[in-house]
Amino acid sequence: MKIKCQPEDFRVEEIIRLKIKTRGPYSIYRLEKRFWNTLDVIRQIESRYRLKGFSRAGLKDRYAQSVQYLSLPGKGPERITAPNYQLTFIGMADRPITPAILSGNRFQITVRSLNQEELATINQEAARVKRFGVANYYDEQRFGSARHKAGFIARKLISGHYNGALKLFLATPAQADDSRTRKIKMEMARNWGDWDKCLKIVPFEGRQAIKHLIKNPGDFEGAIKLLPRTLLELFINAYQSWFWNETLRILIEELGRAHRRVRYRLGELVFYQDLAPDEFRYLSRLLIPAPGPRAEFKSEKVARIMNAVLEKEGLNLKSLKLKFRIKGLYFKPWNRPAVFLPDKLTIGDPQPDELYPGKLKLVISFILAPGTYATVLIKRLFAR
Numbered sequence: 001m002k003i004k005c006q007p008e009d010f011r012v013e014e015i016i017r018l019k020i021k022t023r024g025p026y027s028i029y030r031l032e033k034r035f036w037n038t039l040d041v042i043r044q045i046e047s048r049y050r051l052k053g054f055s056r057a058g059l060k061d062r063y064a065q066s067v068q069y070l071s072l073p074g075k076g077p078e079r080i081t082a083p084n085y086q087l088t089f090i091g092m093a094d095r096p097i098t099p100a101i102l103s104g105n106r107f108q109i110t111v112r113s114l115n116q117e118e119l120a121t122i123n124q125e126a127a128r129v130k131r132f133g134v135a136n137y138y139d140e141q142r143f144g145s146a147r148h149k150a151g152f153i154a155r156k157l158i159s160g161h162y163n164g165a166l167k168l169f170l171a172t173p174a175q176a177d178d179s180r181t182r183k184i185k186m187e188m189a190r191n192w193g194d195w196d197k198c199l200k201i202v203p204f205e206g207r208q209a210i211k212h213l214i215k216n217p218g219d220f221e222g223a224i225k226l227l228p229r230t231l232l233e234l235f236i237n238a239y240q241s242w243f244w245n246e247t248l249r250i251l252i253e254e255l256g257r258a259h260r261r262v263r264y265r266l267g268e269l270v271f272y273q274d275l276a277p278d279e280f281r282y283l284s285r286l287l288i289p290a291p292g293p294r295a296e297f298k299s300e301k302v303a304r305i306m307n308a309v310l311e312k313e314g315l316n317l318k319s320l321k322l323k324f325r326i327k328g329l330y331f332k333p334w335n336r337p338a339v340f341l342p343d344k345l346t347i348g349d350p351q352p353d354e355l356y357p358g359k360l361k362l363v364i365s366f367i368l369a370p371g372t373y374a375t376v377l378i379k380r381l382f383a384r
Helices: 038-049 116-120 122-132 140-146 153-159 162-170 179-190 195-201 204-215 220-225 229-254 277-285 300-312 374-382
Strands: 010-016 026-033 065-073 079-082 085-093 102-114 260-264 267-271 287-289 335-337 343-347 360-368
Touching: 026 038, 038 079, 038 085, 102 374, 116 122, 116 360, 122 343, 122 374, 140 229, 153 162, 153 229, 162 179, 162 204, 162 220, 162 229, 179 195, 195 204, 204 220, 229 267, 229 287, 229 300, 267 374, 360 374
Parallel strands: 010 065
Antiparallel strands: 010 102, 026 065, 026 085, 079 085, 102 360, 260 267, 287 335, 343 360
C-alpha cells in the first residue's frame, strides 16, 4: 500500500464558515499549492510582495494538492502566481481567516500498489470505521521537528539546553529530509560554532539566531528567542502530541482492544477494531488534554497513564514549562477527542494502477474535522 506517490493522489480542501462580501476590512484568498508547506508560501509572498499580516486556518502538507484560505488586512493584490502555487482573491470579509472558522477538510486520496489481500477486507473495515470510529492519533506530519529521531527540541528547551535545541533544529539531518535540506544540515553540523560560515548556509528561519551568535557567542538562549514564534510553538506542540499519542495507545492496550499495530517514526500506533457498547460510549465521549501545568483531566485513568508516560521522560505536568519567557508561549492544555468518525466515507472500485503495473489502486473520499489526520484513517483501514 502506498499513498502520496504524486501530489494529485492526495487532495485536500478546507471547508470554512465565512461570509464573503464585496466590502470589509479583510481580503480573503484561495491558495492552491503543491510541493510547498503553508508557512513557506506565506513567508515568500510576504517577503517578495512586501505584504504583512496573512492569517490562516490550518497547515497543509507539502506533498499534497491542497486548497486552503488565507486573509490579509485591507485590500491586497488580485492574484499571485508562482511555480507550484497560486493565490487568488475571492472577496472581502468582516473577520480574518483563523482556526475558528474552519469546519472541516474534504479529502480525496488515491491509494496505490494494492494487492488482492489488502483489498479483501477494505469494505468490512470501512463499515467498522463508520460504526466505531478511529483512534484520533497525531501522525508523522505533526512531528517534523523530531523526524531525525534524535529527540524533541521542546525537551531541550525545558532543560535549558539551548545549544542542543538549536542544533537539533538547524544541524541534525533526518533520513526523511530532501537532499538539499539534508546537505545544508550536514554542512551546518560540520561548521557548528563557526557562526560566520553557518550564516552563509543557514535557512531563512535561522538567520536571526545565527546573526545573534556572531555578535554574542555562547548566548544560545538569546538565539533561541529569535526563532520565529510559530516554529517555537510547533516544537512545543510536537512534544505534547507525542505524550498524547502514547497516552491513547496505552489506554487502548489497557482496554484489551489492541487489534492492529502500525509503526511510525516516533513509536507505534495501536488501533482497535470493534468495541463493546460501553467502551464505545466511553471512548467516543472522551477528551484527552494535551499535557501542561494547567491540564485538567475528566478521567482518572487517563491522568494516571499520562503521568506515567511523563515520568518515563523524567517529567511531570508541573515541569512542562520553559525557563525563558515569551508572551503567550507555553504548554497550552487543549482538549482533543480520543476518537474521530469520518463523514461521507466512500470507497471507490479498484482499478489497475498505471504507476505500479500488476497492482491495483482505489480512491477513498471523506470529510474530517479540523486537526484530524487523513493518514491515520488510511493506516487504520489497511492495518495488518
